[in-house]
Amino acid sequence: MAKKLVLALFSGSVDKLTAAGVILGGAAAEDMDVDIYVLLQAAFAFKKENAMTNDRVAEITDKKDEFLASLKRLETPHWTEAFRNAKEMTNVKIHICGFAGKVWHGEKLEDFIDLADDIVGIGEYMDAAENADINLFI
């Protein structure tokens, strides 16, 4: 039986989303089952109109330009591509928190990029977290 990673993804910043993408890559390499719960600020980043244009960073903000330039220099996949690769390689489900969606005026699944699988309540996260082998908050 595959091990399960549950990720509570709160951050909508590119630095933390990129880190999440790296972790997802590791989970994909090990064929883990992954459930991602997209909370508050992350729901902003998952909105169709924001996913590719949002370039906010959460940490070391005075070095944002250097950080973004390094991602480009290292040919680091955009976080959406890293998430998509992981979905292609292992069982990854991405759940948008219904409340978070409403905060950013996204009440329907089609308001979000096609990586999102459904819109759920917090009870789904609690169930998943109880049964996870690894539970992360980013």
Next chain:
Amino acid sequence: MTTEELQAIQVDKTVDARGTSCPGPLLAAKKAIGEIQPGQIMEVLSSDEGTKRDIPKWCTKKGYEYLGTIEESGYFKIYMKK
């Protein structure tokens, strides 16, 4: 295996992941291992320092046999048997 044994080994598949950063080489290895048969040998070329530790651990977890690593100038050759 010794470096001499690794250098003489018959490789069934080579994955050139040089220039990609973590987790690129690991994911390239995962994709490629599905294309070889049990008993065949795969070589992963990587310039990412972390890969030379990641791939042996990944082999152990997935039930593949890690055969060894050769350090070349600016990159590693990592060998495994499916």
